[in-house]
Amino acid sequence: MEEAARKDAMKAVEQVALSEEFSDKLVFFHTDAPDDMAVEFVYVRFLQIPPRQEPFVFILAPPHPFTKYLLEGSITQATVKQFCEDFVANKLKPYKRSAKPPENNICPQIPVRSKNF
Numbered sequence: 001m002e003e004a005a006r007k008d009a010m011k012a013v014e015q016v017a018l019s020e021e022f023s024d025k026l027v028f029f030h031t032d033a034p035d036d037m038a039v040e041f042v043y044v045r046f047l048q049i050p051p052r053q054e055p056f057v058f059i060l061a062p063p064h065p066f067t068k069y070l071l072e073g074s075i076t077q078a079t080v081k082q083f084c085e086d087f088v089a090n091k092l093k094p095y096k097r098s099a100k101p102p103e104n105n106i107c108p109q110i111p112v113r114s115k116n117f
Helices: 003-017 037-047 077-088
Strands: 058-061 067-070
Touching: 003 077, 058 077
Parallel strands: none
Antiparallel strands: 058 067
16 A cells, blocks of 8 residues: 555544543544564454555444454545444444355355344
């Protein structure tokens, strides 16, 4: 991902994070170091989210083990704000690390994935 797009994504998150609407409901955290070993450990071991090179937004909901919610799609101020609103309104589906279901399944057996189970 180009540097300008990465900065735009982080600026979008910061604008929503600094708004009064979510300041007492959510805690925002971001890192811009996808190659850092400690960050990779947090991704893989703690969050169980595959390491990514591009920025991403997720919400952890306590208690432990945390329920994870991942923003899918582009990161803009509008999408981050909608993502947070949907979380507060309990409209999001939890993120489950799983392979994607096959698009064209020609086998008599149906591979079970978290999105089609």
